[in-house]
Amino acid sequence: MNYTLHQLHVFLKITQNKSITKAAIELHLTQPAVSIQLRNFQDQFDVPLTEVIGRKLYVTDFGKEIAIAAEKILNEVHAINYKTMAFKGQLTGKLKISVVSTGKYVIPYFLSDFLKQNQSVELLLDVTNKNKVLKNLEKNEVDFSLVSVLPETLQIEKIELMPNTLFLIANSNQQIGNGVQDKKIIENLPIIYREQGSGTRYVMERFIEQNQLTVPKKMVLTSNEAVKQAVLAGLGCSIMPLIGIKSELTNGSLQIIPVQGLPLHSNWNLIWLKGKKFSPVANAYLKFVNEEKKKIIANAFGWIKP
CATH class of the missing domain: 1.10.10.10 (Winged helix-like DNA-binding domain superfamily/Winged helix DNA-binding domain)
Known part of the structure; x- marks a missing residue:
């Protein structure tokens, strides 16, 4: 052999x-x-x-x-x-984090300096939908999860990082009247949904149900990036997190449709199982986030207003 x-x-x-x-x-x-x-x-x-x-x-x-x-x-x-x-005195080990798909626009900024400072740390990052993220957490397969909708069935602890704001988004060619639109406008637009198990889908459906709106699904896609591309192509509109569309708003390819009751608000939270015994790497990362989050948010996300 x-x-x-x-x-x-x-x-x-x-x-x-x-x-x-x-x-x-x-x-x-x-x-x-x-x-x-x-x-x-x-x-x-x-x-x-x-x-x-x-x-x-x-x-x-x-x-x-x-x-x-x-x-x-x-x-x-x-x-x-x-x-x-x-x-040799270097921090070593694996840091395991699961992130909801929109969180890919957030988590890199909360990892970059930590990994630069601790180059012997191995990062295992799983980007998936909310259901899979929570299953990873429940099975204790990860140290932390990044979510915008807190789980109702798990005992967790958390650090609140930053606001997550969702708007009704359309292609720049979509013709909309002036001023803030009535909520009923959503019933007359081709709305693109995320898949079941998505945090964005959950927040969108809760808004629709609370306002007793009847909204036919134009299509269902499995990531915010796919939804964004579909909206850009003029296939429909969607309620999307602001965090993922900065470039498209800046270059004018997407527009925000002002609607009564929008934007929707939640928060990005770094969560972990209550009572979890952390590895030295996870302990160091938690300390890093607590100490650096204000600076990271100011530098990377100062354009987002609460």
């Missing part, structure tokens, strides 16, 4: 994704490069690790056992690296 740590890492990614193509994307390698590593790794075993049936890759029972062993080996290697860095 003469396999390398790189081969173990590649094989583990293949088993996790059950796809060479997806593994290549995660590893930032070409598909042929991943295939070669898999073949070289397989050549060291007499028993098949994977098999392809109908163009779909399956991991054999033996392959699953090897994947478990590979993960243990790689975790031990990481532990050695962390201990080495810690011995």
Whole structure:
């Protein structure tokens, strides 16, 4: 046996994704490069690790056992690296954060300086919808989550970061009357929704229900970025967070439609499970956010008014 740590890492990614193509994307390698590593790794075993049936890759029972062993080996290697860095007095370890999709416009600014100051810290950042974020939190798979709608069923602690403001948005070519519009205007516009489980969708639907509006869904899309592109293309209007459309408002490709009862307001919160035992990295990050959040907000988000 003469396999390398790189081969173990590649094989583990293949088993996790059950796809060479997806593994290549995660590893930032070409598909042929991943295939070669898999073949070289397989050549060291007499028993098949994977098999392809109908163009779909399956991991054999033996392959699953090897994947478990590979993960243990790689975790031990990481532990050695962390201990080495810690011995040198450097903060080391993993910082695990899950973020709702619109949060991708917020969280980088609350990470940048921390990661520059602690270059041995490994960041694991999952950007997904609200439901998945809360599942990650509930399973204690992450240190922190960034949300704009607080969970009702979990016991959490939080740091309130900054306001999240949502407006009715249209393509700049959309013809709207002057002044503040009646809420009923939403019933007469093609409204684009986020998918179920989205925090933006939740806030939008609550506004519609509270005002007893009848709003047919023009279409449903799975990210705020997709919704923004659809609005830009003139496919409809939507209620969207201001945080994600600064450039489009500045260059005039999108417009805010002033409507009674809008904008809607919530807050971006960094949350964690109540009573969670933090790693040294998570403790350091929490301290960093508490100490630096006002400066970060002033420098990066001063254009947003509460």
